[in-house]
Amino acid sequence: MKSIQARVLAIAATLILAASGNAWAQSGQTASAASGAPAMSGSAAAPASPRQANRALRRQVYAAIGKHKEISAGNISVIAKGGAVTLSGTVTDASQINQVAEIAKGVPGVTSVTNKLTVQKPFGGQ
Incomplete structure (x- = not known):
């Protein structure tokens, strides 16, 4: 009877450890990266969302x-x-x-440039 209880406890402990293995992942790290499996993303330094990528590109152009x-x-x-x-x-x-358009085209990550710039007319001028 004690050997059956010991086996049940060992199996339960193994299942608990397996289930909680993903909880040990550090913040910002996926469970597959924490377990040693290859991550699906291209690079760790890439922005987390398209919105952040757009903002970063905008800052680089400026x-x-x-x-x-x-x-x-x-x-x-x-x-x-x-x-x-x-x-x-x-x-x-x-x-x-x-x-300005050529400068923007030279920024890494820029795939196309739509140029809607105009010349500012002087005050009172024509």
Whole structure:
């Protein structure tokens, strides 16, 4: 009788340990990564959601434009969605329209650029 109870307890303990093995995964880590199984995601440094990826790409485009001091980026809006970037707003010179688009195309992760930039007319001018 005691050997049957010991076996039942051993089996129960094994099942409990197997079921709780996934609970030992650290925060931000999937159960398969904690158990040593290969993770399904491409890289650990990738943003967690498409929204975060879009925000990161948007910041990278702004940073690239900001490196060019001759361009006033204050009136430029950047929208990023899945690698597609849309530029809108105004620049001070017509030559900057294409320049800003080329800068955006050079940012890693940008797959296409839609350029809706216009030249800002001076106050009182035509």
